[in-house]
Amino acid sequence: MLRASLKSLFSRKLRLTLAIVAIVLGVSFLSGAFVLTDSLGARFERLFTSINQNVDVQVALSDDGQDADPTPRITQAQIDAMAALPGARSVSGDVSAVGVIPFDREDGKPATTSGAPQIGGGVLGDDPFALVQLADGRWPSTDDEIVITRYTANQTHSATGDRLRVFLPEVNEAREFTITGTAVYDGDRDSLAGETLILFEEGFAQRTFYGQEGLFSGAYLGARDGVTQEQLREQVAPIVPDGFEAKTGEQANEDAASEVQAGLSAITTYFFGPFAIVALLVGIFLIFNTFNILVAQRASELALFRAMGASWGQVTGSVLIEAVLVGVVGSTLGLLAGIGLGLGGSAALTSLIGAQLPGAGITVSATPVILAYVVGILVTVVSAFVPAIRASSVPPLAAMREVNRPDKPLKALTIVGLVFAVPGIALLILGLVGSSLTPLLFGSLLTFLGVVILSPLLTRPLAGVIGRVVGWGMSGRLGVRNALRNPRRTAVTAAALMIGVTLVSAASVLGESFTRTIDQTINQSVGAEVIIQTNTTGGPPGEIGFPDRATEQVRAVPGVDQVVPLYVSIEARVDNAAPPFGGTFATDDLAVMRDMFSMKAVEGDLRTLQPGEFVADENTFDSRGWELGQSVPIQLDKGAEQQYRLVGVYESTPIWTDTLVLPKQAVAGFAGPLALQGYVSLDDGADTDAVVDGVERVMADYPLVTVGDRSALLDQFDSFIDIALGIIYVLLGVAILIALLGILNTLLLSIFERTRELGLLRAVGLNRRGVMRMVGTESVVMAVFGCLLGIILGVGLGAALSSALIERDFLTVIAIPWVSLIVFVVVAAVAGVLAALWPAWRAARLNVLQAIAYE
């Protein structure tokens, strides 16, 4: 039996190839994510190993120490004590800070990196661990001297002897320094991972970064010959100050690498996850359909097996064995493609970082391999299960003659479909009424499944209407009739396309609603003409942004009426619960902010806040069950928990939902003292462009801060949504590709089954073009049918989600992106034509005589 099914398997390579493609795509995205993460992780591990070469023990802030306020430091005396340990050969105190950003000498703009840290450090002379070496010049010896790495020099177009402007964190200002030398890393490397590094005289660095000389943020120790890393660590441990911990060099590398890897894995999962899911989901339909087709084509062969005494189980088994083989081949190819994807992705990311991450080849751990095979085989076998059962029900009589097996009635299908769809819609309504997301999401899922199952019922009415539009002439009408004659097959084929279109339509509705909402809200309620923003990829709010002194300078710019600086904390725990989703804000005068943002008081008063007072939006107020005048404990980023009294509640709007506003004094407890955003209103008749220029001059010293008018802000919001939609459109592309294969597959089967009909049509005078048009029309009807189902479902789900978000004040309008939806239909129709090309060509080339000849 196995032999027989293997033989028949190889005789149908083409059709199975189509099924395999779906598995290959899905598995490659899945395994690619893992391979990419692992390979980049390995590169970072090499990176940390090279940073910590010769370091045997590292003393660094512990988790507790990182949260403590003020941040603990190590004193010179403690460094000396470590140096006096019997196992220590050398000790080096660490003086460093991130966010030290140089300005390009050519254009005066900040030289930022794409994600790599921008480091400043203090040096006394040669690095005892020889990681950094002078390439030319000398080490800095005064407050206004620096040494920069060669990469930094290249990025800023500067060289030894030049003056270089550098932004210093903590003091939050830009100063000019003289470059006394350039440095390279061990092995003559310009940079380790695309970071910039500026080295100051140690005393200056300590005063700038830590407020006084003689303080260090950590220490590196080298062991004497014969002393192991662990032995040295045990010697250091008792004298490590509070808030610090000692780790062996190996341990430190491992911890640092695994932290980076966790971050990478989150990114790759979010990026590749949806692709893998969509590809596999669509693949299930494709495989299901393929196996159905194979079973239908092989009916007489299977019946012969049965007639010769093969059992029910053997026939089912033979189909399932095929499925396993398809799964294995698909998984293998998918894994290889995934490794390629990982290789390409890692190369692309490395070049994006723009630096020489140490190469470590490609790392393929066991996880992606096991996952690839488990998922690939499981998906194939599950999809082939129903066709396998169907195969076993072929009556032995079918071997002898054509047994007409009419389509099963759709009654059972209807019931099953309704079992999903009815509770699904009920949950959707429940979710909308109760404005809770969980029933809404489950409802969407159930409704989706219900419609998938019910889609054969919709084939005749919906595809019939489509057919009336696209079925021109006799051959067009015949194509439409062919699409309608097997509703199940048409529906399953179309469902593959429907999945992708549903996702994209729903996302488009959400995206369009967000764009409109933001446009409306900002235009109606933001009174600022000039807006100051900070690129938040540069660090946590508070540590990046602009200082109060810059706010005062902006207030002095001619034409400026009012300025509202916004300080943001994203980690404040409120009332012993999670931070508010919209953020915790502080500003210097709530009364000015109220006018700037047209905030309306629902309860209490929106006046200038006194220390210990706060206001919140209505949604937060309601959901947390507060009362006006109540004291609420708030734990800010730093310092002890403190009671704040609720003195006012403002109306929730899309930009002010789930938010709190604290008085300026609370900023002391934020991650840093900087304001993240500034909103500037103008005097009557002031020239916006002139004010933008004036504010830009003030902000020129703060590397991550940008200044723009209101339309610049809108563009920025829109570009976020466009990026999100862009990813989703790529997703649609993948889904359409797989769906195309499904249509191709179905058409090939139909042509095979209707050989005689085609022969008859040709005999009575239908020319080749007519045949091709007939097949093309059938294809377009299926594709547009799937697309329309997807659009109806997607717009419905998108609108439901949007209205739930309106309920929570994230949105104000539901907007339907008509243009995009029309584009989807056109794309589907074109896809239908493309899918039909080859089958239509085959149908047209059919030998008329062979088609009508009878045995």
Add this chain to the structure above:
Amino acid sequence: MTTATTNIAARAVDAWKVYGSGEAQVIALRGVDVELEAGHFTAIMGPSGSGKSTLMHCLAGLDALTRGQAFIGETQITGLSDSGLTKLRRDRVGFIFQQFNLLPTLTAEENILLPLSIAGRKPDPDWYKTVITTVGLGDRLGHRPSQLSGGQQQRVACARALVAKPEVIFADEPTGNLDSRSGAEVLGFLRNSVRDFGQTIVMVTHDPNAASYADRVIFLADGGIVDEMLEPTAEGVLDKLKNLDVTAGGA
């Protein structure tokens, strides 16, 4: 299109058809010369492998001769392109096959009008009514083929061939899949269309009884015409066939 000087609807001149090559070579037609008169019902008979179906396919423009010429009326069809043949079949030839004769997605009426729809022509309403009445399908026109009996299906196929008024109708074992009563109905109908409307019909069959409905029977054996019979009877045809089998078997 049939010219006044001749009443030949289709003819073959020194028609050769060779399949395969070398050891596997099969010669289906060996220089057949035949003329089929217009307004007649001609049957082509012969044992299996005699080349009767091949001859019909080549005359109808479904298959190409290896050597020699085939004509419909005065049009030489040998050497026509695929589109030329398609146009010829569409406008000048009708077909009735043994089975799978109708499109299952179309109603009986749509099937009947299919060749005209493909050609983009409208049926002559009077002629259409006549055809429908003759085949006796008046109340079944809205049915799908799956709702019709085998005999009814074949009558629909006959109506389809007739309604376009082709120069010649080729029927390939039209009664092969029918019980004798339905078969007799279809054959009677074909004969009547020749007598009453002057239709030309060429029928391939191996059933002597079916052949007896024809005006003339041509006998083929081993790829060549061996005999013919005018105004045949079933018994006469059967006797001829027996002789043929003996000679073919003996050869």
